[in-house]
Amino acid sequence: MADHTTRTYDSILELLPDADNPTPIVRLNKVTGFEHAQVYAKLEWYNPFGAVKDRVAANLVRAAEERGEELENLVEPTSGNTGIGLAMIANAKGYGFSATLSKDVPLEKRAALRIFGTDLVELDDDLCPLPGQPEGAMQRAEELAERPGWRELNQYQNPDNPDAHFRTTGPEIWRQTGGSITHFAASLGTCGTITGTGRYLKQQNPDVKVIGVHPTEGHDIPGVRSRRALGVTEFFLPDEYDAVVEVADADAYHLAKRLNQEESIIAGPSSALALAGALREIPDEPGVVAVVIFPDNVFKYTSSFQRHLPELFPADTLPEPQAVAPANPFAGHLEAAFEFAKHGPDVVDAGTAAAQFDDGAVLIDVRGPAELERARIAGAVNVPLPELSQGRTDGLPTDKDAPVLTLCAAGTRSLYALLLLKAQGYRNVKSVDGGIAAWAAAGLPTEQRSTAGVG
Numbered sequence: 001m002a003d004h005t006t007r008t009y010d011s012i013l014e015l016l017p018d019a020d021n022p023t024p025i026v027r028l029n030k031v032t033g034f035e036h037a038q039v040y041a042k043l044e045w046y047n048p049f050g051a052v053k054d055r056v057a058a059n060l061v062r063a064a065e066e067r068g069e070e071l072e073n074l075v076e077p078t079s080g081n082t083g084i085g086l087a088m089i090a091n092a093k094g095y096g097f098s099a100t101l102s103k104d105v106p107l108e109k110r111a112a113l114r115i116f117g118t119d120l121v122e123l124d125d126d127l128c129p130l131p132g133q134p135e136g137a138m139q140r141a142e143e144l145a146e147r148p149g150w151r152e153l154n155q156y157q158n159p160d161n162p163d164a165h166f167r168t169t170g171p172e173i174w175r176q177t178g179g180s181i182t183h184f185a186a187s188l189g190t191c192g193t194i195t196g197t198g199r200y201l202k203q204q205n206p207d208v209k210v211i212g213v214h215p216t217e218g219h220d221i222p223g224v225r226s227r228r229a230l231g232v233t234e235f236f237l238p239d240e241y242d243a244v245v246e247v248a249d250a251d252a253y254h255l256a257k258r259l260n261q262e263e264s265i266i267a268g269p270s271s272a273l274a275l276a277g278a279l280r281e282i283p284d285e286p287g288v289v290a291v292v293i294f295p296d297n298v299f300k301y302t303s304s305f306q307r308h309l310p311e312l313f314p315a316d317t318l319p320e321p322q323a324v325a326p327a328n329p330f331a332g333h334l335e336a337a338f339e340f341a342k343h344g345p346d347v348v349d350a351g352t353a354a355a356q357f358d359d360g361a362v363l364i365d366v367r368g369p370a371e372l373e374r375a376r377i378a379g380a381v382n383v384p385l386p387e388l389s390q391g392r393t394d395g396l397p398t399d400k401d402a403p404v405l406t407l408c409a410a411g412t413r414s415l416y417a418l419l420l421l422k423a424q425g426y427r428n429v430k431s432v433d434g435g436i437a438a439w440a441a442a443g444l445p446t447e448q449r450s451t452a453g454v455g
């Protein structure tokens, strides 16, 4: 029986937090520069497996068990922390666990998962996995979950993710601040933390301000997503937040150093990212009480710190840091072009595209070969996106006024293809909204490769 006063437990799982056993909040006294406003860090590495995502892993499993689902083996795409939480809960409960993740996830996290006995599928994927990449973590997890006895709980779509925070993080903070909280901030990954906690706090007091913080495109902060990559999670709901702030890697790592060296708080990079964004939004006024989620600690990211704060690592003390490509300073502009295109007139629904295709438009499918195996559209020309960006013209119409349609799995790569074609002078290009998934959902014909070309 859990006794939080003596901290005596019969099982490690009894350490999972709730309002009676909260993770601590600690006031920041030096780095805020504030005279009046009180800013507290909620130290999520006090969770039993070391991160905020232990709450989510526990709630995903609890809810599935309560629904009576068979949970023999679990598989999940993860940037590390959900995997670590699920691995340990699976170990405690006797379930199997497999994680699909990018090789860019810090070595410290991948090593920990191996120590915990996880079956690890390491992939050449982005640090923030996106759907529709045939060799990506999300796609692979989906495929692996199709095996009998396997189940993907899917933190990006499962409402038990934000619900974990609605049940625990929110009530803890409300009680810890005696209901005096005025501002709440969190960094954005799946957005379970901000959405679940924010909803609970606003339910208690609609005036509480909720601040989300994300990194720039091409960032190097594990666990969080750039504005574009936030599109994959169903829980990024900016209308429910009062501010969404972007912070550069350099600002986050610099503040992380200060948190460690001046506040003696062993914060990891996504903690500092959240704080850096929050400090831009929180007014320094009497009565302001802010709580910022600090998702995990510095020890999983020593290799990342080595890259971003090389001055802390004299050459003779450690091996050379792994080279990383310098961030492209113009990436944000491409990002903006993508966002304009996404909401612009050149995106057409599947029905409109099918009618234009019937009228003779060239349909360019920019997916890769493995995806074409599953479903394709008869008569479409296949030019994979990487080849298009390398300047392949084979298969494209020579007439730059010819009507062209671009298509992929879900509508992201086809938009990049549209931008590439427009940049090459094609004046009449449209991207198919929702990709082949929307095409099939609209009842339009597709075929399997095995039957393609027959008859």
Ligand SMILES: Cc1ncc(COP(=O)(O)O)c(C=O)c1O
Residues within 6 Å of the ligand: 051, 053, 079, 080, 081, 082, 187, 188, 189, 190, 191, 192, 193, 194, 222, 223, 224, 268, 270, 271, 295, 296
């Ligand atoms: C280190 C770290 N920071 C921040 C986050 C973001 O939390 P959420 O997924 O609830 O948005 C995560 C999520 O995995 C994380 O691992």
